[in-house]
Amino acid sequence: MSRLGRLLWGKITPRRVLLRLVEATNARLGRRAQGRLYFEDLYRExxxxxxxxxxxxxxxxxKTLELLPQPRFQRALEVGCSIGVFTHQLAAKADEVIALDISARxxxxxRMRCADQPQVHIRRGDLVHFVDAAGFDLILCAEMLYYxxxxPRERAIVGSRLGALLRPGGWLALVFGGSGVGQDWEGELERRAGLVRHETRFFDDPVRSWRFSLLRKPG
Ligand SMILES: C[S@@+](CC[C@H](N)C(=O)[O-])C[C@H]1O[C@@H](n2cnc3c(N)ncnc32)[C@H](O)[C@@H]1O
Incomplete structure (x- = not known):
């Protein structure tokens, strides 16, 4: 086998080809590359x-749970809940938890993991279109705003949407790791939603550094 063949062996699978096609099509149509199909494909695993x-x-x-500003919340929203591993832990901190993810899988x-937590409600949806009239006193976005x-349009929508979803006095907790640590979402949320930054902490974990930020809606 040629050197190029050896390099590519096992890397060009039908699934990867399909994923690249989906991303390219989305880009051509002006859609987000990492939209629903992208995540549905990832969750084949x-x-x-x-x-x-x-x-x-x-x-x-x-650490994230320890850094939350109150021991308990009335209504919490977790954005990008994935398969619910963190959601299950967050359940102990709120009377009601709405956990949102773009992927049905x-x-x-x-939903299966949190079946023993009746106060947890898992919703399939995209943060860009998510609305909720009752509002939340805690919103947690861990490792998902990167996408x-x-x-710029979606960044602007999400910036103001997160502010609108918070009740007056409500808290927004953000977690970013790896390459996302360079994105100034905190600044974006201060400007767009009038949130006030309470604290940012950096963690130099040998596996991957990450940061935790807390912002609050005045009121
Ligand atoms: C890297 S995972 C983070 C999971 C979890 N927050 C954690 O830290 O353990 C990102 C998750 O966000 C979801 N996601 C990505 N974009 C989203 C969007 N626009 N609205 C809702 N969920 C989204 C993905 O499906 C994925 O499950």
Whole structure:
């Protein structure tokens, strides 16, 4: 086999070809490359980010819960809940948890995992279109806003949407890791939604550095 053949061996699978096609088509149509189909494809694997097993994720989840500004919340929204590993832990902190994910496959798994938590409601949907009249006193966006950063229109919608979804005095907690640490979502949310930054902490984990930020809606 040629050197190029050896390099590409096992890398060009039908699934990867399909995914590239979906991304290219979305780009041509002016849609988000990492939209619903992208995530549905990723969730052909049961746990694409290894949330169930990863010690790094467990430490990050524990630290995130510890840094929340109150021991308990009335209504919490988790955006990008994936297969519900963190959702299950967040359930102990709120009277009601709405957990949103763009992928139906992820939502099915999250629903099964959280079946023993009646206060948790898993919703399939895109944050860009999500509305809720009652509002939340906590919104948590962990490792998902990256996917919306590169599209200025959606970035602007999400910036103001998150503010609108918060009740006066409500808290927004953000978690970013790896390459996303460079995106200034905090600044975006201060400008677009009038949120006030309460704190940002950086964690130099040897696996992958990450940051946690807390913003509050005045009121
Ligand atoms: C990297 S995972 C993070 C999962 C979880 N928050 C955590 O930290 O363990 C990102 C998740 O966000 C979801 N997602 C991506 N874009 C979304 C959007 N626009 N609206 C809702 N969910 C989205 C994906 O389906 C995926 O499950």
């Amino acid at each position: 049961r746990d694409p980010w290894n949330y169930e097993e990863s010690a790094y994720e467990q430490v990050k989840y524990a 992820a939502c099915r798994r999250a 919306l950063w590169d599209r």
